[in-house]
Amino acid sequence: MSGPIVIRDLYKKYSDNYALNGLNLTIDTGQIYGILGPNGSGKTTLLRILCSLLEMTSGYVRLGEFNPVEDSEKVKSMVGYVPETPALYESLTPLEYFSFVCSVRGIRQDVMERRVRNLVEAFGISDKVDDFIGSLSFGTKQKVAIISAIIHDPDYLILDEGMNGLDPRSAKILKDLLQDFASHGKTVIFSTHILEVAESVCNRISILFNGKIVIEGTMEDMRSEMGQKQSNLEDIFLKLTGDEDLKPVIETLKRTLR
Amino acid sequence: MKSPRAFIGKRIMIEQRYLAIKNSNRFTSRFRKGGEKATSYLSQSIKISYAASSVSFIIFSTILSEPYFGSAGSLRGLSNLTFLLYVYLMMISIYSSLIFFNTIKTNSLLEPLNPLPIRSGYGVLWSSWFRYTGSASIFVTIPPLILFYSKFGSIAGIAFGIVWAFIITIFGFLAGSTISVFVSSHFNERRRSFSNSIRGILRIFVVIAIFLFFETSVYLPKDIPFIIPSLSGLESYFVFFANIPYLIYGHYFFTSQYLYGILATLLYGFLVYIFYKKVGPLIYNDLNTTSAQLSPGFEKKQFHFPAYGFYRSLIMKEFRTIFRKSQNLILLFIPVFFILPTLISVLFYGDIQSIGFSSVYYSLISVVVVCSSFYSLVMIISEGSGIEVLKSLPIKTGKIIFAKNMVGIVVFMFISIPITVVFLFYSGSPLYLYFIIIFDLISAYIFSSLFNMRRLYRKIPDGSSTVNFYSFGGNIGLAILFAFTIALIMLPVGISMAGTYELFGSYAGHPVVFYSINGSLNFAGLLMAARFVRNTV
Structure with a gap:
C-alpha cells in the first residue's frame, strides 16, 4: 500500500565519514520531491537506500508501511528506479529488456505490450527497439532506463539525475509524466543539478549538504526562510552550500587560463 | 616521474580491481575518498593476489614433480611432465588474457585513453597483463627446471625453459586477445538478427576447431595429415613446436641439439614477435572502437515482442546475455580444453578397456569439476553492471540462481554427453551404463554448480554496481572455487566407493553398483541443493 516516505535519524557511514548524517524527512504521497545538493552531498546514497539497494548504518526508513531492509522485495516491487x-x-534489445523487466514484475503481457508501444513512441525510440542496447547512445539508453522504471506504474518513482542526456522533447514528456504520476497519488523523488527543472517541476525541495538537509519546503517556504523574496533556487542553493560568492573564483580562473 | 606507459598499465589493472569492489560496503567503509591510501590498498591487493598465484603455481608444480625427486625419477617422465606444464601455461595464459580483455571491453576501460597520444597501446596492455597477472603463471614451469638442474647440473636448461615460458606466455596472450576480438565483433553489430547469431556461433566453432587442431597437433601429430592431407610430411614441425622439453633438455644429452634448440627458440621467438607487432595494433584499434561510434539509422519498426512469462523471461534473458556476447560463450567453452589433454591421453595412449571403470569415471568427473567451477563463475560475472538491474528488481536470489544454472546445464550437456558417449564406446561399456553415467554426471554437475553459484552470488559485495572476475578474488578465488567443487563432488564418490567395497569387498568389479550409489547420492545432493537455493535470501 502506498503511503508517505518517512525517514528518521538516517545515518550512512563510509569509513570515517558520514554520507548521511542524521537525516530526517517526510515525503507525502502525490508529491514531486526534488533532492538537490552539490556533488558528494549524499543524494545518491539516500536514493539507493530508499530503493533497497544499499543498507543504512542506522535510522528509520519506511515507504508506506514497508522497511527497505526487511521488506526489500516488496519495496522493490513498488519502486521504479532510474x-x-x-x-x-547491453546484449539485449530494448524490447527484450522491457519484456524481461515486465515479466519479472508480473505485468500481464497485453498490458506490457500496450505500455511499451506507447512509451517507446512517446520517447521517440520506436526505431531502436530491435537494436542491441550496447549500440545505443547515452540518451537513448537513458530513455530505456526511464521506460523500464515507469512501465510497471510504480507507487514511488525515484530518479537519480533522471533528466541526464534527454533531448528537450523527451525531457518535456518526462516532466509531464512526473506530474501525471503525482496527480494520481504516486510519489516522485528526483535528484538533479538542473535547478530550473527542480524549480519548475517540484512541489517541494530539499537541499542536502554534507549528509544533512539544510533547507526543506516549497519554493515559497524557502524564500521566506532565507528572507529573500526575489531570490531564485540558484541563489538559495549557492548561499546554503557555501558557494554564493563565486566571483573571486571565476576571476582567479580567468587569470590562470590567460 | 614514472613512465606514462607504466602508469597506464598499472591503472588498467587497478581499475579492474576497483570496479569489482567500488560500491561494496567493505571498500567504501574503509575508503570514502580515493587518493593514496585507496590506491595503495588496491595495489596491495594486486600484489598479494600475484604472490598467492605464484606460490600456488609453484606448490602445484612441485607436487606434480615429486615422483621425479631422487634417483628413481626418469628424464622421460620429467620431460612429459614439463610438456604438460607448458601446455597448462599456455591454456592459463589464453584464459587469463581472455578475461582481461573481456573486462576491458565490457567496462570500456580504454575510452579515457582515446583522446591521449599513446603509442603502441597494445604494448601497454601486454605489459599491464604480464606484470600483474600473466607472469605469475610462469612459476608453474620453474620446479621441474630446477629439479633438472639439481640432477644434471645444466644451467642452460633453466635458461631455455624460462625463454620458452616467456614465448608461450606471449603466444597465449596473443591468442587470448585475438579470440576476444574475433568473437566480440559479432556483438558489436547493430541489429539483432538471425544471421548475426549464426555468424557469432560459427565464430565460436572456428575458435574451437583451431583449438582442436592445435591439440591434435600436440598430442597426435601423426594424425594431422588425415585432417589436412597437404601437411603430410610436415607434422614433425608441429611436434617440434610442441616438443618443448626436448628443446629444453635435449641439448644436454645430444650436443648437436644444442644449436638446434637455440635456433628453434630464436625462430619461434621471432615469429611470435612478428605476430605481436602485426596483430597487436589491429586488436588495440578494435578494443578502442566503441559501439556508440556505429552510425544510427531510421526505419519504422513493427514490434515483435519476445516470449513472455516470469521464468521464461528470466531464463531467456540468461541465454541471450550469454549466447549473444560471444566473449561469455567462449569463456564457457574454453575450459574444456584444459581437460582435453587428460581425456585424449586416456583415449588414445591408454588401453581404455584395461584401465578400469574408475579411471574412466575420474576422467569424466574431471569434466564436471571444471565445468561446474568455471560456469558458476562465468554465469555470475557475465552480469557485469546488470547486477544493479537484478538487485533493483523484486526477484528472489534463489530464482536468479536457478535461471542462471539452466544455461550452464545446457552447455554442460552439450559438451559432456558426446565426451561420455565416446569414452563409453571406446571402453566397450554396455548401453545401460551410458544412461546411468550420464544421469550421474548431470546430477553431479547440477548439485555442485547450484552450491557454487549460491556461494558466489552471496559473496557479491553489498551495494555493488558491477561484478567482474576480481569481485571473487581473481585467480585465488578461482582456485578456492575449484577446491570447493572437488570436495563437493568427491564426497559422494568416496561414499560410493566405501559402500561398494563394504558390500563386495572390492569396488573394481562392480561398476553398476558404484554408479547407482553415486548417482543416487548426486541426485539426493541435487534435491538438497535445490531446496537450499530456493530458501536463499
Whole structure:
C-alpha cells in the first residue's frame, strides 16, 4: 500500500565519514520531491537506500508501511528506479529488456505490450527497439532506463539525475509524466543539478549538504526562510552550500587560463 | 616521474580491481575518498593476489614433480611432465588474457585513453597483463627446471625453459586477445538478427576447431595429415613446436641439439614477435572502437515482442546475455580444453578397456569439476553492471540462481554427453551404463554448480554496481572455487566407493553398483541443493 516516505535519524557511514548524517524527512504521497545538493552531498546514497539497494548504518526508513531492509522485495516491487548511469543489459534489445523487466514484475503481457508501444513512441525510440542496447547512445539508453522504471506504474518513482542526456522533447514528456504520476497519488523523488527543472517541476525541495538537509519546503517556504523574496533556487542553493560568492573564483580562473 | 606507459598499465589493472569492489560496503567503509591510501590498498591487493598465484603455481608444480625427486625419477617422465606444464601455461595464459580483455571491453576501460597520444597501446596492455597477472603463471614451469638442474647440473636448461615460458606466455596472450576480438565483433553489430547469431556461433566453432587442431597437433601429430592431407610430411614441425622439453633438455644429452634448440627458440621467438607487432595494433584499434561510434539509422519498426512469462523471461534473458556476447560463450567453452589433454591421453595412449571403470569415471568427473567451477563463475560475472538491474528488481536470489544454472546445464550437456558417449564406446561399456553415467554426471554437475553459484552470488559485495572476475578474488578465488567443487563432488564418490567395497569387498568389479550409489547420492545432493537455493535470501 502506498503511503508517505518517512525517514528518521538516517545515518550512512563510509569509513570515517558520514554520507548521511542524521537525516530526517517526510515525503507525502502525490508529491514531486526534488533532492538537490552539490556533488558528494549524499543524494545518491539516500536514493539507493530508499530503493533497497544499499543498507543504512542506522535510522528509520519506511515507504508506506514497508522497511527497505526487511521488506526489500516488496519495496522493490513498488519502486521504479532510474540510476545515475543507466545500468542495462547491453546484449539485449530494448524490447527484450522491457519484456524481461515486465515479466519479472508480473505485468500481464497485453498490458506490457500496450505500455511499451506507447512509451517507446512517446520517447521517440520506436526505431531502436530491435537494436542491441550496447549500440545505443547515452540518451537513448537513458530513455530505456526511464521506460523500464515507469512501465510497471510504480507507487514511488525515484530518479537519480533522471533528466541526464534527454533531448528537450523527451525531457518535456518526462516532466509531464512526473506530474501525471503525482496527480494520481504516486510519489516522485528526483535528484538533479538542473535547478530550473527542480524549480519548475517540484512541489517541494530539499537541499542536502554534507549528509544533512539544510533547507526543506516549497519554493515559497524557502524564500521566506532565507528572507529573500526575489531570490531564485540558484541563489538559495549557492548561499546554503557555501558557494554564493563565486566571483573571486571565476576571476582567479580567468587569470590562470590567460 | 614514472613512465606514462607504466602508469597506464598499472591503472588498467587497478581499475579492474576497483570496479569489482567500488560500491561494496567493505571498500567504501574503509575508503570514502580515493587518493593514496585507496590506491595503495588496491595495489596491495594486486600484489598479494600475484604472490598467492605464484606460490600456488609453484606448490602445484612441485607436487606434480615429486615422483621425479631422487634417483628413481626418469628424464622421460620429467620431460612429459614439463610438456604438460607448458601446455597448462599456455591454456592459463589464453584464459587469463581472455578475461582481461573481456573486462576491458565490457567496462570500456580504454575510452579515457582515446583522446591521449599513446603509442603502441597494445604494448601497454601486454605489459599491464604480464606484470600483474600473466607472469605469475610462469612459476608453474620453474620446479621441474630446477629439479633438472639439481640432477644434471645444466644451467642452460633453466635458461631455455624460462625463454620458452616467456614465448608461450606471449603466444597465449596473443591468442587470448585475438579470440576476444574475433568473437566480440559479432556483438558489436547493430541489429539483432538471425544471421548475426549464426555468424557469432560459427565464430565460436572456428575458435574451437583451431583449438582442436592445435591439440591434435600436440598430442597426435601423426594424425594431422588425415585432417589436412597437404601437411603430410610436415607434422614433425608441429611436434617440434610442441616438443618443448626436448628443446629444453635435449641439448644436454645430444650436443648437436644444442644449436638446434637455440635456433628453434630464436625462430619461434621471432615469429611470435612478428605476430605481436602485426596483430597487436589491429586488436588495440578494435578494443578502442566503441559501439556508440556505429552510425544510427531510421526505419519504422513493427514490434515483435519476445516470449513472455516470469521464468521464461528470466531464463531467456540468461541465454541471450550469454549466447549473444560471444566473449561469455567462449569463456564457457574454453575450459574444456584444459581437460582435453587428460581425456585424449586416456583415449588414445591408454588401453581404455584395461584401465578400469574408475579411471574412466575420474576422467569424466574431471569434466564436471571444471565445468561446474568455471560456469558458476562465468554465469555470475557475465552480469557485469546488470547486477544493479537484478538487485533493483523484486526477484528472489534463489530464482536468479536457478535461471542462471539452466544455461550452464545446457552447455554442460552439450559438451559432456558426446565426451561420455565416446569414452563409453571406446571402453566397450554396455548401453545401460551410458544412461546411468550420464544421469550421474548431470546430477553431479547440477548439485555442485547450484552450491557454487549460491556461494558466489552471496559473496557479491553489498551495494555493488558491477561484478567482474576480481569481485571473487581473481585467480585465488578461482582456485578456492575449484577446491570447493572437488570436495563437493568427491564426497559422494568416496561414499560410493566405501559402500561398494563394504558390500563386495572390492569396488573394481562392480561398476553398476558404484554408479547407482553415486548417482543416487548426486541426485539426493541435487534435491538438497535445490531446496537450499530456493530458501536463499
